[in-house]
Amino acid sequence: MAYELVVIGTSWGGLHALRKVLSGLPAGFDLPVVVVQHRHRDSDHLLVSLLQDHTPLRVCEVEDKSELAPGDVYVAPAEYHVLVEPGHLSLSTEEPIRFSRPSIDVTFESAADAYGARTIGIVMTGANDDGARGLRRIADRGGAAIVQDPSTAESAVMPTAALRMVPEAKVAKVEEIGKLIARLQARQKAAKRPALASEPSRGKPAAGGDGAPPRETR
């Protein structure tokens, strides 16, 4: 089973971290990426363009029932929860969950339930504990869990909370997260190659495995 979805959650300090992660993704990156960043309600389009400046991938704001396309980056709109469904995204204006809307947990949990082990979840800098429960669920369903190294995070609260809930998560600096994803993908594709031989190709294999491996704490 290959990875099919990346979900990233962040809050305080997230813009900077997101730019680094996106610009660190390998060329030809072909998974949809859903970004949940807490922020003010008037800042939607700004965030999209600030991210777009740092990546060749197409960055767009989530609209209800947006289809998940390979290599596109979907940014959660302010004041809506984003729920992952097989192949697309739904929105909800349900009450904030633990003071957050969008809630990272809501997106992560729905991703875990819709994509199971095919999900990569990433929690980065932030000043509250949103995302920890969602990441736990992704890990429980067999997906990959990555947490920004708290000592390098602008605000360590969120990654620390995530590590408390998911101690087995891989820890990496933001600069290394892109490479880490590429390696996870490559490892899986290598393992699965014989079985996939008869299936149509899912795009070119991810680059990576060349540079120094990111630091992994367990």
Add this chain to the structure above:
Amino acid sequence: MHKVAQPPLAYDTQLEQLEIELLLEAIFRHYGFDFRSYAFSSIRRRIWKRISAEGLPNVTSLQERVLHDPQVMERLLLDLSINVTAMFRDPGFYRAFREQVIPLLRTYPFIRVWHAGCSTGEEVYSMAILLEEEGLLQRSRLYATDINEVVLQQARAGIFPLERMQEYTENYIKAGGKRAFSEYYVAKYDGALFNPSLTEHVVFSQHNLVTDRSFSEFNVILCRNVLIYFDRSLQTRVHRLFYDSLVNFGILGLGSKESLRFSQYEDCYEQIASEKIYRKVR
């Protein structure tokens, strides 16, 4: 704040989906509420909220309770209903409506507006204020409908929380309001009671977008933040209902993160503002 209800991990997701489908089928057959084509991820969250509040282990046990105890059904109905709303929600929408739609509406001798899924009515009062200020309220009729009778009662009462008036005042100003917002309400019963003259031209009534038919022809239909709870097939069905209920060149207004892109009706409309305001053109 209580913890988010979750299906246990051991739960097979395919089995869970089957149980949810059976539950929704049972609710439809027994009570007539049709949630079968609501967006799955969201309805699933709401169902688990009820399962854990009732202290039950799984979806099938909730089905048993719902079928044999109408009070459990009522509680589930409240959970399934997401009524979050605000006055002049997305002020840019109302500003665009004022600037681009009002001139079109002036050409009609009589204006019919349908608020589909109006919740507790904030959107309806906002529109009534806007039409009032543009001198069009006297020749308008606003039909405000929702599936949920409880929220309609609140809408009829026209009393909204005082503590939200500051936010609403800011929205009103951003929306291009022409007066002092406080002219429209008086503080009363711990709330802000809105001027009853605003609703003289409003008819509130229960209507289910899934199962009920159109009841008139409209110049304007607003359906904001309702279709997001439906799956795509149901969205398309409701878009057909709206299309059939709009006059030629009628206006359709959607929520700011909704679009016609994923429905089959995109070609029938022209977007007339950067906000989600569309005009039926064919």
